Amino acid sequence: MNIPKGYRFGAVAASFKKQGKLDLGAIVSDTPAVAAGVFTTNKFKAAPVLQCQEMLNTGRKFSGFLINSGQANACTGDLGRANCRETLNLAAKALDVPADELLPASTGVIGAQFDMDKWEAAMPGLAQSMTVDSAENTAKAIMTTDTVHKLAGVTVSLAGGDVRLLGMCKGAGMISPKMATMLSFITCDAAIDAAAWKAMLVDCVDRTINRVTIDGDTSTNDSVIALANGASGVDVATDEDRELLRGALHTVLEELAYKIVMDAEGGTKVAFIEVSGAQSDADAELVARAVGNSPLVKTALFGSDPNWGRIICAAGYSGAEFAAEDLKLEIGGVLVFQNGTPEPGDMDDLLGPIMRKRDIVIGIELGTGPGACRLLASDLTREYISINADYRS
Known part of the structure; x- marks a missing residue:
């Protein structure tokens, strides 16, 4: 040490x-x-x-x-x-x-x-x-x-x-x-x-x-x-x-x-949310936090469910300025969504092994701007609810 x-x-x-x-x-x-x-x-x-x-x-x-x-x-x-x-x-x-x-x-x-x-x-x-x-x-x-x-x-x-x-x-x-x-x-x-x-x-x-x-x-x-x-x-x-x-x-x-x-309470996953191409660092952070704090994204991570639409949804309500058609999403290096439409292929099959890993990289590109942010987020589990329901017991 x-x-x-x-x-x-x-x-x-x-x-x-x-x-x-x-x-x-x-x-x-x-x-x-x-x-x-x-x-x-x-x-x-x-x-x-x-x-x-x-x-x-x-x-x-x-x-x-x-x-x-x-x-x-x-x-x-x-x-x-x-x-x-x-x-x-x-x-x-x-x-x-x-x-x-x-x-x-x-x-x-x-x-x-x-x-x-x-x-x-x-x-x-x-x-x-x-x-x-x-x-x-x-x-x-x-x-x-x-x-x-x-x-x-x-x-x-x-x-x-x-x-x-x-x-x-x-x-x-x-x-x-x-x-x-x-x-x-x-x-x-x-x-x-x-x-x-x-x-x-x-x-x-x-x-x-x-x-x-x-x-x-x-x-x-x-x-x-x-x-x-x-x-x-x-x-x-x-x-x-x-x-x-x-x-x-x-x-x-x-x-x-x-x-x-x-070591998140009840946590089983760490999501590395990497946002790039934003108009500013502040916009990139808005998207990263919206995704990282979304209960729907977090529960999908817990369930190893490649429900990428929840990520797109969170980015869309984040308040960041970007054009929807410019957003590109990758999960574990696999291109999932770009130009306003999903990529072809069986995403459940492609992303299943990735979603079962402890560490998962979620890459979100918003355009060609200089703004970027990397945020680490946990999943949301039944154990988290149990720990905090009984915190003072």
Whole structure:
């Protein structure tokens, strides 16, 4: 695993979820790091989101993350904000870092207030769990309906030497980003200017995490937060270095994005919806999201049904500007529709093997314009309904 230098990870079972399940995690940098974050656009931002945004606006450096699952601390009012700050005070004392250098994040049921006695009781165990090789446990502690923990790491060689990036995330439902849709934490040991790090994160999130959908919902708690502590001793000093680091960050986030959709609640398929030839990127995204969020398309994917008309229909109501006769559709590389009419041949026979695969590429060409978008989408299954019908049971 590509563990960046100068970070420690930990996790403990604090009984926020089922007894004995890891549900409280922390990541601590030995030296304060530059930080950047991208957060949900939902009007009902959770207490930790508001706290993070307020703290990041100070422009200071930070020493780590404090993360819990089981309770979202969203829609909890002034008491929720006060409890969030108090968790930072408790963790700061246990982990020996300043409270104003810890960035909080939470996930779980909306509306429940923290049990602060549980938080206080969990702190000694959290402190004892902190090691350089415990990232996997931290990734497990932030899971909710996820079936697997999600990690991605990479090492990249810059002019001054190697730097490492490690990302972890949780997310399986309430996924359709207008920022990012889940919790994701990036650690990096490069030395980089804070403004450049933020610009890099925003750009990479927009092209990866922002291009996935499971169920059309955007959470109250969505956060992607990244630290770069400089512990490698390698400065990101040139344009070439910046592009190399940007590429590495994109790789990490791209892998996490795929893992989210692959682990969609009840999901069995990942559709790679690739739209090209649009008048603009915005139009291409409208089509991609209409197709990726269509319940009819998603259920067809689940049933391995090559019902391509549902894709054409979704593109047509997407709101994107294009001529109907210009649309061309391919599924798994098989041309299905163009010039306003279906291609000849037995499409059920041609597409059947493709539709039974886990990963399915849906190519939609709208014309000859410069606009393009790639979106990853899951199918919609009976299991998704069961999971969310029983979520609080």
